[in-house]
Amino acid sequence: MRHPAKRHHLSRAGAGLAITALALAVPSLAHEAVETTPDPGFRPQSPYAAEFVESAGTATIAVLPSIVRRAERTAHSFNSQDQIVVFLNKTGIGTPVTKSRRVDLGPLRRPSQWEIFQYGAETVASELQGHKTGADYTLVMEFLVPDQKSVFGIEIYVLDRNGQNAFSFLLNAHHEMFADAKLLARNSSEDARQAMITDATRVGLMALKAQIEKASDCIAATAANTPTRASTGILHDFETELVANTNDEGIQLGFSTFTGGNSTVSIQRSNAHPEMPGEEKANHVLELDLEVTGWAGTSLLFTNS
Structure with a gap:
């Protein structure tokens, strides 16, 4: 039986290319990656990932309002939440359950996306300890918008019912699907900013689907390479002459x-x-x-x- 942990840290192993510094004073950095990777985001290893992937299609997933992290405060998007629910229903990834609980992560202050990601995962896990969703998993998407004109990064937190990281990952300009989306607001209007968040939600959901498919292929390949064990039985009963x-x-x-x-x-x-x-x-x-x-x-x- 797994026991809930009030706070936990995600492993730093393999973060490599996907972890970039967040410079609030230079917002253009959000779209100036030196090189990109076709990987659908960076997902730290989790001992609960295989269980999540194998339960896709049957598990219930509580979807919280999406988090919009700005330099001065945290806002929330219910439109993005609705978009996620529609996507989960359409793709059959799980049975979504809409929850109104909003997670406040405060202003965007940490120096790197990796630290933002770790803090977000810990805070969401802590929130779940006091407010159980009743679902198998909880999903909340976070958008980093330091200047309100562009999305610097996307985090998708997927935690199990005990608050453990099951399938959380992050995206930024080092990943092709993020860089190609050019998540910029056309102007300073609220409609333009909302359209940007809608596009960012779509990118995050595409990455989620790709991450699940990639993990599923990996699980299948691992199973195929598992050595075959011989069945038990009698090797020689010595009732015939020795050969x-x-x-x-x-x-x-x-x-x-x-x-x-x-x-x-x-x-x-x-x-x-x-x-x-x-x-x-x-x-x-x-x-x-x-x-x-x-x-x-x-x-x-x-x-x-």
């Missing part, structure tokens, strides 16, 4: 013995042994006689006979 021969290269096949020094070893079938409970009469076993001064043993090289 021993050599192949064309002179390698001994079947049962053979080996010794070193002055040791002796012999093997044979025998029915002279203490009986086990339920054992059939005249049951044969392998009798191994050894006199060892150095080393000795027996081997069975498998044959088709």
Whole structure:
């Protein structure tokens, strides 16, 4: 049974390219990535990711109002929330449940998107401890809008019912789908800013779908590469003569013995042994006689006979 953790940190491993500095004084940095990657965002590893992916289509997902992080405060978008609910229903990723609980992450103050992401995941998890959604998972999307004219980054938090990170990830200008979307407001009007958030929501949902597909393929590939285990059974019942021969290269096949020094070893079938409970009469076993001064043993090289 997993126990809820009040606060938790996501691993820093592999953050690499996807973690960029947030410079509030230079908003144009939001669209000036030196290089991009086709990956649909950066998703830290989670021991609960496979369970989330495998439950896609059957799990209930509580969707909270989307978070719009501005330099001075946190705002919320119910239009974005509705957009997410429609998408989850349409794609069958899960059964969405609309929740009105708003998570306030405060003003946009941390120096990097990775720290913003960690803080957001911890805060959402803390909120869920005091306000259970009753769903299998909770999803909330966050948009980083330091200047109100452009979206610097997107975070999607997916937590399980215990507040553990199940499938959270982030996007920024280092990811092709984000960079290609050019998430800019056409002008300073409220309608233009809302259209920008609508476009950002669409990008985040495309990334979520791509992340699930990518993880699903990875899970399938891992299962396909799992070594096959032989079924249990009887290797040899010794009710027939011991097979021993050599192949064309002179390698001994079947049962053979080996010794070193002055040791002796012999093997044979025998029915002279203490009986086990339920054992059939005249049951044969392998009798191994050894006199060892150095080393000795027996081997069975498998044959088709």
